[in-house]
Amino acid sequence: MHSLPAVALALAAVVDLSGATVDPRPGAGAGPAVVVFVRTDCPVSNRYAPELRRLREQFSARGISFWLVYPDRAETPSAIRRHQSDFGFGYRALRDPQHELVQATRATVTPEAAVFVAAASGPQMVYRGRIDDRYVDFGRSRAAPTRRDLREVLEALAQGVPVTPRTTVAIGCSIPPLE
């Protein structure tokens, strides 16, 4: 298991589709936040759209917020809007052109999820990794997942059960390095 970053780095260049700066991580007193890294053209993250939508529908009423993060600066706001409407995620969309969230979470692929909770010292990441274990490798996937990691974390948080921070390895499209 990889260690999770202990210190929350400040975000200065994570923006929503109108260009406004947004930090999706919860401040003091706020509920948990889920960020999921995706790209418009990654077939693996696209295939998760229905499951991601279900998670939002199920858990947003329980005080959890949901964000999609597009880490490729070449993906424009209009392409992202189109992607949102095609796949019906219903998440708020952010762009991370400087890879601040990528570095803060150490995400490497799409789709990869990170879950933050508010703590006294600032937002704390309690999970980073796959949504579930359906994909085992490129071209090797199960008919149905046997372990739904992200859902397990959200269920615990929704019930107020403390979550031991952990990470899993996600399979998907590599997040391209900054040029």
Next chain:
Amino acid sequence: MRPPGAGLLGVLLAGAVGCGRARSDQPASAPPPSVTFNQQVAPIVLRHCAPCHRPGEAGPFSLLTYRDVRKRADQIARVTASRYMPPWPPEPGYGSFVGERRLPDDDVALLQRWVREGAPEGTGAPPSPPPQGEGWQLGRPDLVVQMKETYTVPAEGTDVFRNFVLPAPVKGTRYVRALELRPGDKRVVHHANILLDPTGSARRRDARDPGPGFAGMDVEMESDRFEPDSHFLFWKPGTAAVSEPAGMAWTLDEGTDLVLNMHFPPSGKPEPIRPEVGLYFTDEPPTRFPMLLQLEHDGAIDISPGDSHFVIGDHYDLPVDVEVLGVYPHAHYLGKDVQGFAILPDGTKKWLIWIRDWDFAWQAVYRFARPLFLPRGSRVEMRIAYDNSAGNVRNPSDPPRRVVAGNRSTDEMGHMWIQVLPRQKEDRWALQEAYMRRRLEKYPGDFVAHANLAAVLEERGRLEEAIAEYRQALRARPRSAPALNNLGAALQASGRLEEAVARYRDALRAEPDYGNARHNLGGALVLQGAFAEALPFLREDVRARPDDATARNNLGGALLATGHLDEAIRELRHAVDGEPRSLEAHYNLGRALAARGRLNEALEQLEQALRIAPGDRDAGQALAELKAKLGVN
């Protein structure tokens, strides 16, 4: 009159990008990068990746420019090293195929090195991507058949396997030299098989299943005719449309449906698709007649849960020399190791194909780069191993369960289709006979094997053996109307008209709407002189197939014999128009007209009959009588 017969079933990421970049404090003498995009990488990517990874093609993103490739560099290094991309499952050195997409080892190594060294662009200009064809690859088709409705692939769930029926609106018989499938969005379709259904059986299944098409991973067509499949009609992304070799066009008859058997992995959003098929015709009838032989042993598939190495096999001994043109292995998600090979009479082993890590998703038809000659007496063989353990992540059942053969994705199959070209058309019958006899070894008493073997024997003129095989088939399925009818036809051909009539009647008792039996019974009763009894069958026959000249002639003859002259003339006119070279129709029409007193018209018909068959005694005699009556010579 030849009774319509026979046949029943047609049967690591590699080193992180950027690690190797030169730092400014390094000595200025550091060697320049030796592998660059513009020099070495672009030609590999454009040749091996870009055919699919470009706009409008199946790849999810484009790989055409430095930016495209640089962005995905470490993923490209990873998937080429693991051989996930480009997808080419056959083992190198075990069969050589057209359109081989396997990346040479040197190219894989080069890509790894390029990424390790920081994926530099290099100097100079990269080669340009090859131009992209617009529209149909083979030019404008002679006929385009499109699905009437749109089918929507659901956003999620297990992969979708669906069959769509597209009627081919051709008149008469056409020869097809090429077929091109445009599936719609190529990112949505994983592969497609195109089958021909002359019987409407797929149409009937479609009608029973709600929505466009019907479900099923594999589809088997029932056929009234004994015409074994001959050509692979297969589509997968990134493959050039196939034109059949010279002299090997396939036959498309009026009334035939094209059945598209398609595989869609859900994409995350609903995907509407509406495939279309382009057909390219030729006026040249085929002169070479390939045939598809199927090795299989579905009957032996019974895999216990947890069994990680379950093997089935099949073999077939070639009764004639053939050239092998292509091979199409097929198993579902439990398949792991698939082998096809031939043992020559001298004991030499020749590989057809070996796939060591079977992946259903990348199944394909493989066409040999050069036809593989196999002499008579060679044994072709397949071996397929399955993994039904929980360790097989593709196992559709969790926990694993007992698996037998079937066409659902949770069932299994073990097939290897082999396309062979015999030296002459007649050799097909020998191949078919051997094929059905082999099937009987695997499945003693099997209805399909006995019935098809009977049809082959009948075709080869071995009527007594054929009759015996039909009787065996009927032992398995006593009320099979096609088998009863075909037995009747064989009996009739061997001169046992009375027995034939009894079998036709049995067939109609089993299936009162069975048109072939009605047609044959009507015709047989006419031969027996039971015209009045024949009339209702013949009238129904004409109603069911108004364009069938034989049906019209049979009815006309019976009407003539029972004194219904005007109706007889009307039917026989249809018969003559439909089949202008029919001696019987002209002869019957001549006699009907003569009986009606229309002697000059009758003269014309009888003369025509004699032009068709100059020595025919009946027509000659009728003409002589008529001329005597008219006082001419």
